[in-house]
Amino acid sequence: MSTPTAQALAGEVENFVQTFQRIREEVSRFIVGQHEIIEDVLIAIVCGGHVLLEGVPGLGKTALVHTISQALDLKFQRIQFTPDLLPADIVGTQVLLERDGRRQLEFQPGPVFANILLADEINRATPKTQSALLETMQEKSVTVAGQSHRLELPFFVLATQNPIEQDGTFPLPEAQLDRFFFKLFVRLPNHDDFFEILNRTSSNHPPAITPVASGEDLLRMGRLLREVPVDRPVQDYLIRIVRATHPDNEDAPEMARKYVRYGASPRGAQAILAAARAKALLDGRFHVATEDVSAVVVPALRHRVLLSFEGEAEGVPTDDVIAAVLKKL
């Protein structure tokens, strides 16, 4: 027997779950399989974070982002990053316009002025261009010629990069990597999913995606998430995980001591906590459990753990390091 307040809150939570399910189902109408990727991307979006998708070409990364944008009824922009791409090509520039007989400089917004920005093959742009995204990702604003321009909320950057064909690419700097909420690996679909992909994409009538949630819905869902309570032992568990990724920590496993140069930042812990809250609500619980934390640790930290020279030389995956941390704790 709940009170009116609790009943209202329960309704909000139910609405959250239903909205999330609707988006997921709508995306799944076009994207075959990749359920975890879809859920993780949606969790990151609900939490207001950006996602870095990594996978070989042809796995549907761009299609996924495009489909999500369609399902969310949000303004979508795509930038194909190339080495000759300039920051002005992203954030916009001032152009000289003649209006009423007078010529004046007017700001022409770039493609970054959207709700969902697909930064395709982000690692092909120069660091200068990559860093132009920094301000937009963190501050949600653009500064051109001394003038700041606020981006419309919600704003998400969904970037993709190709793990192969490293020639002519510029690895993302650590500071920018840290801005991404999740880094997700898009893997090859299984045998059955392949059938479904072929069937869906080779017909004359591909599935039509309709918007099932608005930007306002996403913002409201994000606010609700922050109210989900977290018990102190769960927080303690989370903190110990993040600290254990540092090689000089007493809880760090041997693998972290040997192959890690620098561990995850507090921003990583924030990402884990937010994602764990979303996981808890999606699981139908009103509190965060250690299982929720464990479930999101890998995508939240895999790009925040910096390997040492030995780790890089031996090609140690950061996922293994994080798995060792989880195993030890």
Next chain:
Amino acid sequence: MDQSNNDNSVAAGRVLQFIQRVRRRLNRHAFWHGLLWAWLWVSVGLVVWATVDVIRGHQVPWPVYAVAALVWAVASLALGMVWRVNDDAAAQQADRLFQLKDSLRSCRNFTQDGRRDGFYDLQAQQTARQLEDKSLDGIRFRTPRHLLWVAIGCTALAVGLAFKGPSLTLVAEEALRRATLQATDDINQELSDLIDQLELEVSDEVEKELINANQLREWVKELEATGDPREAMRQYAKLERKIEQAAQALQNRRDEQLLERAATELKKDPVNRDLADLLKQKKLDQAARELEKLKLKPREQQPGLKLTEQQKELAKLRAAAQRMANASGRDAGRQRDSRGQNSQPLAAGRDQPEMGDQGLENWPEGLPAPPPGDDGQARGEEADGEDLDGQLEELMRQLEEDLQAWEEAMEKLELADEGDQEGAEGECEACRGRVNGDLDQIGQQLRRLARQRAAQARLRGLAKKFGQAQSQAQARSGGRGQGDQPGGREAGRGTSDRQRADQDNPETKGRASRLQGLHGQGPSLTQIQAADSGTGISRRVGEAAERDFQRQFESFVEREDIPEDLKSGVKNYFLQIHQSAAPEEQP
């Protein structure tokens, strides 16, 4: 808001109640686990203990099992206490067991932190709803069957080993130990009785003091009743040695040698032959009485006694004294010689104090200084100024000197004028008093020697009896344990062969252990027989050569084929040699 709080409280209360029930159940399980693990470890320990005992030949004592049961109970309780869980741990375990994903633990912590409303309210209610279909029966005590079977097996094995009896060798050793313990106890009592009896037998106070029965009792009290035959024999040997040393300490060798020589000297004089015989036979008490008879009375008590008669008595007494003084003088000369020649070793002894310390540290307490012997002789004479041994010699010389003084006084009295008569007589009386005093002291010294000889004889007798205690201890302990000891033939199983085919080992026959002699602690007595003091250089060879030479010389002198002038020439030659050599000998 109040309604919300009430709902939250009800739900949280149910959750907390559930957690407490889980805790109680988990604690019961912890106790059972403790019981089982403690049983396992105790039974394993018991098996090890019992196995070791059996391997060593012992029977596992039943109290060990009682102690093991006690240890089991205590260890079970201890483990149960250690493995107890609190509410937080119980909530954590229940979350894991019922797959509640931290619902119980979070609800408990939120409630304790006083968090209500909103999500907390929903969380509590949700957790309470989840518990509706959860039963504590889901938390089952899973009996670790493999541990249980191991514990049962070990316990059965340990109990089974308890029924195995001790080995025959150990039974025999135990019997021997008990017998030895009883024997030593009995013998110690008998030794105490012997000392009591000795004390009763001795009537003379001086002799009692010399025997020092209390000290002997102390030594007997120090004996411990022991089950180890070797230790028992070692104790008796040590006691025997102590008493032997005590007896040896009472020996006045110098005085006895002096008396021996004095007897020889006196024997030459027919007048003093009785005294000589008494001294020779060591009847010192009678000799002392005989000496008293020699004391001269004052002239006032003998009005008819003429001076010449008194001079005759004095001459007779002086003759005896002179012989004794001769004996003492010869002894003194020898002592001086020996001291002169022993001065080097004595100095060496002083340079090496550890040798002296080593000799003295084993000396029993409460006894006089060790008897002189070897280097100890010189040390005893030099170091102990109060030693009575040797006092007799001084007294005899003193007597001779006083007699000489008296004789001179008598001569003065004889030649004195009428005016000086009175002074000369007084001087004679003074000399007479000194002589009588000397005789008294010599008599007392002889009596003291007599007491010491008696005490020494008693102590030696006692030491002999104590020495028998070793063999008695061996016999009694060996005799009592004989029937239980291994070896030999059983009764009625002897062989008819005169020569048995399998020889018994005499060393182990009927006895598990033998006394091994320890250097310096054995029962043997090292007694030093004193010899006359001398130069330390044997004269036998030189004297024999001298005799041969003398014999050849005499036969040469008596030969008839040698002209008389040649004989007289040779004789004069040797006389001249002796005459010229004699003054050179005097420094």
